[in-house]
Amino acid sequence: xxxxSQHPSWVICKSGTSVKIECRxxxxxxxxxxxxxxxxxxxxxxxxxxxxxxKATYEQGVEKDKFLIxxxxxxxxxxxxxxxxxEDSSFYICSARVMRGNNEQFxxxxxxxxxx
Amino acid sequence: xxxxxxxxxxxxxxxxxxxxxxxxxxxATNDYxxxxxxxxxxxxxxxxxxxxxxxxxxxxxxxxxxDRKSSTLSLPRVSLSDTAVYYCLVGDVIKAxxxxxxxxGGTRVLVKP
Numbered sequence: 001x002x003x004x005s006q007h008p009s010w011v012i013c014k015s016g017t018s019v020k021i022e023c024r025x026x027x028x029x030x031x032x033x034x035x036x037x038x039x040x041x042x043x044x045x046x047x048x049x050x051x052x053x054x055k056a057t058y059e060q061g062v063e064k065d066k067f068l069i070x071x072x073x074x075x076x077x078x079x080x081x082x083x084x085x086x087e088d089s090s091f092y093i094c095s096a097r098v099m100r101g102n103n104e105q106f107x108x109x110x111x112x113x114x115x116x
Numbered sequence: 117x118x119x120x121x122x123x124x125x126x127x128x129x130x131x132x133x134x135x136x137x138x139x140x141x142x143x144a145t146n147d148y149x150x151x152x153x154x155x156x157x158x159x160x161x162x163x164x165x166x167x168x169x170x171x172x173x174x175x176x177x178x179x180x181x182x183d184r185k186s187s188t189l190s191l192p193r194v195s196l197s198d199t200a201v202y203y204c205l206v207g208d209v210i211k212a213x214x215x216x217x218x219x220x221g222g223t224r225v226l227v228k229p
Contacts, residue, residue, distance in 0.1 A: 004159075043203070045219070046216065093159045095159070110157065112157065
């Protein structure tokens with residue numbers, strides 16, 4: 001089946017630093033990947049849609065200059081949290097859409113970000 | 117995208133059947149119904165998807181009435197490892213725009229020994 005990986009699985013950083021999270025589709029190509037954020041005991045919230053070779057589309061209320069998304073290849077999208085603050089601490093999950101069949105999305109295992 | 121309503125939580129016991137009903141009154145003609153399972157600190161995992169009537173796979177069944185305004189996920193003979201949050205989503209998974217999934221609150225299922 002289609003596998004999506006994320007790296008790192010968890011990261012702890014100091015306030016003011018930037019953190020990059022990678023999302024890879026391991027055995028398929030994905031022109032579209034999605035980034036979600038999930039706070040404890042809450043549902044997933046879509047942050048942005050990442051399109052290979054073009055700019056990401058951000059959901060309302062998500063700061064594009066703070067959450068930089070790059071989708072440089074058909075198997076890799078990165079999310080960079082710039083100048084992270086404690087309120088950015090969350091669980092970040094990516095998904096990748098398979099370019100066949102019913103366009104099913106497969107989710108990565110998530111990245112736990114803790115900003116001190 | 118059609119909004120969904122699910123119970124916040126459900127308790128069950130090992131070996132029982134768990135049925136979770138999701139309401140989606142304004143589902144569109146092209147919308148499919150998809151259920152995901154999420155364990156703590158993990159990404160969601162696809163369980164089942166359907167358009168109408170009944171769909172069954174190795175882990176669950178999905179029942180969809182004729183008017184498609186609701187759907188019921190059925191988990192047969194649950195075990196402790198089925199404790200998770202279950203999300204019901206509706207959307208047009210074929211068109212590019214419709215593939216943007218919107219997660220509702222989900223149902224937190226607790227399976228007790």
